[in-house]
Amino acid sequence: MSYVPYGRQVIDEDDIAAVADVLRGDWLTTGPMVDAFEAAFSSFVDADYGVAVSNGTAALHLAMLAANVGPGDEVIVAALTFAASANCARYVGADVVFADVDEKTLTIDTDHVASLITERTKAIVAVDYAGIPCDLDELLALASVHDLVLIEDACHAPGAQYKGRPVGSIAHMSTFSFHPVKHLTTGEGGMVTTNDPELANRVRKLRSHGISTDFRERVEQGTWAYDMVELGFNYRLPDLNCALGLSQLEKMTGWIDRRQQLVANYNLAFEKLDHVRTPSHPDDRVSTWHLYPFRFTGEDANTLRSEMFDRLRAEGIGVNVHYLPVYWHSYYQGLGYKRGLCPKAEAAYGGLLSLPMWPGLSDQSQNRVIETLISNCEDLFALR
Ligand SMILES: Cc1ncc(COP(=O)(O)O)c(C=O)c1O
The missing domain is CATH 3.90.1150.10 (Aspartate Aminotransferase, domain 1)
Structure with missing residues (x-):
């Protein structure tokens, strides 16, 4: 009797060929496949910008930093989710305030969110549980009144729609995961999408040590010089993984x-x-x-x-x-x-x-x- 997994990747010969092509080329990381995957995925979710990162957890961490969440702040997070949705607030020293979920959709209960907002609240992490978009208009209205950043953890929901608009283009920032059980895989991988150029630039800088240019840009500019303008991380997604993601996206x-x-x-x-x-x-x-x-x-x-x-x-x-x-x-x-x-x-x-x-x-x-x-x-x- 064969085992039926609850989720797994689907890989075909085109995917394998796409990765093999990168292996034969010059750029295993920080190369052109990163730009191509970012452009294709952000266009798929109708967002102006997409920044590829090493996994969905890194996407959430960088979204927290880009939102300037830090020690002393509170972040309201849906209680029924993977731990990473809340852990990202802890990474930056903030306190997590858990919000209950709507009985029917199991996405964050906006009335409960409203009752939890205090002077210290800085952001909301709303999760599209199982693939169902949360009530984004209500959450954005709350965010606007209280000057909060709405981060949509859309790891379950690429391609989903809210009132005719694709998830990934509505919240201030949306985060995705490309783990093998997710909709498309890059092995490990993730992305932050946004329509805000400043947030996109901040995430892009932070994913590569807080340095203002990447290696390929410096090669193209004929310079070795770089400046680390703030403390960042190595959360880059290699070209190998991006080529796989690009090929998967077609399906x-x-x-x-x-x-x-x-x-x-x-x-x-x-x-x-x-x-x-x-x-x-x-x-x-x-x-x-x-x-x-x-x-x-x-x-x-x-x-x-x-x-x-x-x-x-x-x-x-x-x-x-x-x-x-x-x-x-x-x-x-x-x-x-x-x-x-x-x-x-x-x-x-x-x-x-x-x-x-x-x-x-x-x-x-x-x-x-x-x-x-x-x-x-x-x-x-x-x-x-
Ligand atoms: C809702 C949710 N958020 C975040 C993550 C973290 O993604 P990753 O495993 O790519 O770090 C996951 C992955 O399981 C998830 O389901």
């Missing part, structure tokens, strides 16, 4: 269609199950579904989820859980965050199970997931 539209088809199949199959909630979102948003978050509801949701997780894994189906509320992790518990802070995120977490969701998932494999899950549901419900 994105078809992959997104496939993800949407897989979600429609799952939703239809699970329609009649009791004690279960399938993912949905308001009509004004288009999700591109990084995850398929299947959810048990009711008193014994957590028991059902744990039992189902064990049964599906035993049958070779690579289910997962996204996410433990971030402040339940030991590091954040050690900082004094108490359980109970975000009840809707905690309740959702208890019942959530991510089912296999990636464009290479065949109909046959998906049917196996569906049949195995439904028969185990019937069995578990009969035992209640």
Whole structure:
């Protein structure tokens, strides 16, 4: 019986050839593929600027620095996300204030965000959970009134739309990840997109030590001289990875269609199950579904989820859980965050199970997931 992963990359011969071409050329890093990938990806999300970085976490870190977030500031972060969405605030010495999520979309609850804003609030990190865009207009309105920077952690949502506009072109800065389970991969990789030239320049400088020019620019200008104007990092994304990303991007539209088809199949199959909630979102948003978050509801949701997780894994189906509320992790518990802070995120977490969701998932494999899950549901419900 073959193992069905919850997510994985799709690599074809064109991708391999694109990387091999770079290996034969002069520039393995800081070369022309970086510019080409940045231009193509930012155009895909309709943003004026894109800065490629070494991963999605680096994108968030640099977004924090570009927003001038620092010690003493507070950053409001969605509670139901990968730890990196909050850790970036800690990297720059700021305090994280966790906001609960909307019960239906599991994206950040804007009313809760509004109630958490203080004199110290500097930024909001809103996560497009599973691929569903958060309520960007409401968040931008709050940001405008309170002079905050809205950073959209769009790692789950390239290609998604909010009120007809692509995610990546709406918030002050949006961040993406190109990890192998994401929509397109560069191995490791990430990008910050923005329409603001100053923010883009700052991120670009900080990704390369805080130096004002990169190596290729100095070669072209015939100079060795460079100036490190502020303390930055080496968060560059090599040409090898950018060439892979560029080749992958050509397949994105078809992959997104496939993800949407897989979600429609799952939703239809699970329609009649009791004690279960399938993912949905308001009509004004288009999700591109990084995850398929299947959810048990009711008193014994957590028991059902744990039992189902064990049964599906035993049958070779690579289910997962996204996410433990971030402040339940030991590091954040050690900082004094108490359980109970975000009840809707905690309740959702208890019942959530991510089912296999990636464009290479065949109909046959998906049917196996569906049949195995439904028969185990019937069995578990009969035992209640
Ligand atoms: C919502 C979210 N933010 C940030 C990240 C971090 O991205 P990376 O793994 O590329 O550092 C991830 C990756 O899992 C993610 O899912």
